[in-house]
Amino acid sequence: MLEQKLIKEHLQRFVCYKCGGSLEQAKLMTISDAPVAFVVAAVCPKCQSESVLTITAAGSGAMPLISDLSAEEIKKFMIEKSVTYDDLFSLHKLLEKKAIWNLLHKKEKNLENK
Numbered sequence: 001m002l003e004q005k006l007i008k009e010h011l012q013r014f015v016c017y018k019c020g021g022s023l024e025q026a027k028l029m030t031i032s033d034a035p036v037a038f039v040v041a042a043v044c045p046k047c048q049s050e051s052v053l054t055i056t057a058a059g060s061g062a063m064p065l066i067s068d069l070s071a072e073e074i075k076k077f078m079i080e081k082s083v084t085y086d087d088l089f090s091l092h093k094l095l096e097k098k099a100i101w102n103l104l105h106k107k108e109k110n111l112e113n114k
Helices: 004-011 071-079 085-097 100-113
Strands: 027-033 037-043 050-056 060-064
Touching: 004 050, 027 071, 037 071, 085 100
Parallel strands: none
Antiparallel strands: 027 037, 037 050, 050 060
Protein backbone atom coordinates (compact mmCIF):
# COMPACT_ATOMS: atom_id res chain seq x y z
CA MET A 1 0.00 0.00 0.00
CA LEU A 2 1.16 3.49 -0.75
CA GLU A 3 2.16 5.59 2.21
CA GLN A 4 -0.42 8.00 3.59
CA LYS A 5 2.07 10.87 3.20
CA LEU A 6 2.38 10.18 -0.54
CA ILE A 7 -1.40 10.00 -0.91
CA LYS A 8 -1.82 13.35 0.87
CA GLU A 9 0.82 14.96 -1.36
CA HIS A 10 -1.03 13.84 -4.47
CA LEU A 11 -4.42 14.93 -3.12
CA GLN A 12 -3.11 18.49 -2.79
CA ARG A 13 -2.74 18.61 -6.59
CA PHE A 14 -6.26 17.46 -7.44
CA VAL A 15 -9.14 19.83 -8.09
CA CYS A 16 -12.81 19.03 -8.60
CA TYR A 17 -13.77 18.75 -12.26
CA LYS A 18 -17.08 20.49 -11.56
CA CYS A 19 -16.43 23.38 -9.17
CA GLY A 20 -12.63 23.65 -9.26
CA GLY A 21 -12.35 23.22 -5.49
CA SER A 22 -9.43 21.40 -3.91
CA LEU A 23 -9.85 17.67 -3.25
CA GLU A 24 -7.29 17.77 -0.44
CA GLN A 25 -10.03 17.32 2.20
CA ALA A 26 -12.22 15.08 0.02
CA LYS A 27 -13.96 12.06 1.49
CA LEU A 28 -12.21 9.00 0.02
CA MET A 29 -13.61 5.55 -0.68
CA THR A 30 -11.03 2.93 -1.61
CA ILE A 31 -11.88 1.07 -4.80
CA SER A 32 -8.60 -0.80 -5.25
CA ASP A 33 -5.50 -0.92 -3.09
CA ALA A 34 -2.60 -2.67 -4.79
CA PRO A 35 1.05 -2.37 -3.74
CA VAL A 36 1.84 -0.07 -6.68
CA ALA A 37 -1.43 1.83 -7.15
CA PHE A 38 -4.22 3.23 -5.05
CA VAL A 39 -7.60 3.85 -6.75
CA VAL A 40 -10.19 5.84 -4.82
CA ALA A 41 -13.46 7.61 -5.37
CA ALA A 42 -13.16 11.13 -4.00
CA VAL A 43 -16.19 13.22 -3.05
CA CYS A 44 -15.63 16.96 -3.38
CA PRO A 45 -16.22 18.62 0.01
CA LYS A 46 -17.61 21.70 -1.74
CA CYS A 47 -20.10 20.39 -4.36
CA GLN A 48 -20.28 16.62 -3.59
CA SER A 49 -19.24 15.61 -7.14
CA GLU A 50 -17.31 12.34 -7.39
CA SER A 51 -14.04 11.68 -9.18
CA VAL A 52 -11.96 8.53 -9.51
CA LEU A 53 -8.34 9.12 -8.52
CA THR A 54 -5.42 6.86 -9.32
CA ILE A 55 -2.31 7.43 -7.25
CA THR A 56 1.02 5.70 -7.83
CA ALA A 57 4.55 6.43 -6.70
CA ALA A 58 5.32 7.57 -10.26
CA GLY A 59 2.36 9.94 -10.60
CA SER A 60 -1.36 10.35 -10.35
CA GLY A 61 -4.46 11.03 -12.40
CA ALA A 62 -8.13 11.87 -12.01
CA MET A 63 -11.30 11.50 -14.02
CA PRO A 64 -14.89 12.49 -13.28
CA LEU A 65 -17.13 9.73 -11.99
CA ILE A 66 -20.26 10.34 -14.04
CA SER A 67 -22.36 7.32 -13.21
CA ASP A 68 -25.41 6.29 -11.26
CA LEU A 69 -23.23 3.76 -9.42
CA SER A 70 -21.84 4.58 -6.00
CA ALA A 71 -18.22 3.91 -5.10
CA GLU A 72 -19.40 0.87 -3.09
CA GLU A 73 -21.17 -0.53 -6.16
CA ILE A 74 -18.12 0.03 -8.36
CA LYS A 75 -15.98 -1.82 -5.83
CA LYS A 76 -18.52 -4.67 -5.71
CA PHE A 77 -18.69 -5.06 -9.49
CA MET A 78 -14.89 -5.01 -9.84
CA ILE A 79 -14.67 -8.33 -8.02
CA GLU A 80 -17.64 -9.98 -9.74
CA LYS A 81 -16.94 -12.49 -12.47
CA SER A 82 -17.35 -11.31 -16.04
CA VAL A 83 -20.39 -12.13 -18.14
CA THR A 84 -19.46 -14.84 -20.64
CA TYR A 85 -20.68 -15.44 -24.17
CA ASP A 86 -22.44 -18.55 -22.85
CA ASP A 87 -24.31 -16.38 -20.32
CA LEU A 88 -25.47 -14.06 -23.09
CA PHE A 89 -26.43 -16.95 -25.32
CA SER A 90 -28.49 -18.53 -22.52
CA LEU A 91 -30.26 -15.23 -21.92
CA HIS A 92 -30.94 -14.87 -25.64
CA LYS A 93 -32.47 -18.36 -25.74
CA LEU A 94 -34.68 -17.54 -22.74
CA LEU A 95 -35.85 -14.31 -24.36
CA GLU A 96 -36.81 -16.20 -27.51
CA LYS A 97 -39.24 -18.26 -25.43
CA LYS A 98 -40.58 -15.68 -22.97
CA ALA A 99 -40.87 -11.91 -22.75
CA ILE A 100 -38.46 -10.24 -20.37
CA TRP A 101 -41.36 -8.99 -18.23
CA ASN A 102 -42.51 -12.56 -17.64
CA LEU A 103 -39.02 -13.60 -16.58
CA LEU A 104 -38.69 -10.62 -14.23
CA HIS A 105 -42.15 -11.22 -12.76
CA LYS A 106 -41.27 -14.86 -12.11
CA LYS A 107 -38.10 -13.81 -10.28
CA GLU A 108 -40.03 -11.32 -8.14
CA LYS A 109 -42.51 -14.03 -7.11
CA ASN A 110 -39.61 -16.29 -6.10
CA LEU A 111 -38.15 -13.49 -3.97
CA GLU A 112 -41.51 -12.93 -2.26
CA ASN A 113 -41.69 -16.60 -1.25
CA LYS A 114 -38.34 -16.46 0.56
